[in-house]
Amino acid sequence: MSDPASLAPIIAVVGPSGVGKDSVMQALADRDPGFRIQRRVITRPADAGGEEFTGVTPEVFARMQAAGDFALSWQAHGLSYGIPSELYNLRRGARAVLVNLSRAVLGETQERFGDLIVLSLTAAPEVLAGRLAARGREDAAERARRLDRATTPLPEGLRRVIEVDNSGPLATTVDTVLARLQPESV
Ligand SMILES: Nc1ncnc2c1ncn2[C@@H]1O[C@H](COP(=O)(O)OP(=O)(O)O)[C@@H](O)[C@H]1O
Numbered sequence: 001m002s003d004p005a006s007l008a009p010i011i012a013v014v015g016p017s018g019v020g021k022d023s024v025m026q027a028l029a030d031r032d033p034g035f036r037i038q039r040r041v042i043t044r045p046a047d048a049g050g051e052e053f054t055g056v057t058p059e060v061f062a063r064m065q066a067a068g069d070f071a072l073s074w075q076a077h078g079l080s081y082g083i084p085s086e087l088y089n090l091r092r093g094a095r096a097v098l099v100n101l102s103r104a105v106l107g108e109t110q111e112r113f114g115d116l117i118v119l120s121l122t123a124a125p126e127v128l129a130g131r132l133a134a135r136g137r138e139d140a141a142e143r144a145r146r147l148d149r150a151t152t153p154l155p156e157g158l159r160r161v162i163e164v165d166n167s168g169p170l171a172t173t174v175d176t177v178l179a180r181l182q183p184e185s186v
């Protein structure tokens with residue numbers, strides 16, 4: 001764990017829909033409470049399941065954005081996503097702050113928070129399709145749209161990228177992530 005006064009790095013967890021971003025974040029935090037998870041604000045019904053998030057209407061989201069409540073925001077899958085400014089406070093005294101981001105905002109995030117580590121998760125296409133179906137949060141048409149953008153590349157210019165295959169058991173992925181973070185003293 002880092003010095004309580006210091007600011008922990010942000011680990012942006014990215015990858016295609018169904019790859020296991022939320023599951024890996026939760027498993028890391030379960031293994032070591034020094035990993036804190038940044039909850040997101042999303043214009044999705046609050047009872048949709050999956051990750052813990054704050055569900056708001058598009059009107060409330062727009063008001064929050066206008067009020068400067070978000071450190072980062074973007075749109076995807078017909079939804080708006082916001083990262084609350086509390087992200088700044090979560091960094092204090094943590095080992096790292098985990099946040100599920102769009103690959104599209106990584107450049108901007110790195111500019112804003114110099115100390116950014118990108119954890120890029122991968123899995124084979126058939127694994128993604130099986131996991132999305134098993135999760136059951138989206139209908140078949142929406143799952144197909146999500147699978148279509150599975151191969152979106154990472155932007156150029158990212159300084160610290162750790163790519164980990166999450167096709168196997170979650171515990172194996174967590175072991176690999178922790179081992180890959182070690183040399184970077186996170
Ligand atoms: N390593 C894994 N092994 C088996 N199932 C997994 C693994 N990682 C995630 N899952 C399952 O796959 C589904 C999608 O995972 P989720 O964390 O929601 O992915 P994402 O946030 O990337 O869309 C969930 O039902 C989850 O329980």
Ligand SMILES: O=P(O)(O)OC[C@H]1O[C@H](OP(=O)(O)OP(=O)(O)O)[C@H](O)[C@@H]1O
Nearest residue numbers: 016017018076081100101102103104149
């Ligand atoms: O630009 P991309 O990198 O493709 O990402 C687009 C969006 O997909 C994910 O959302 P969400 O977590 O709601 O969906 P998922 O759980 O199905 O990945 C991710 O967090 C982004 O908000």
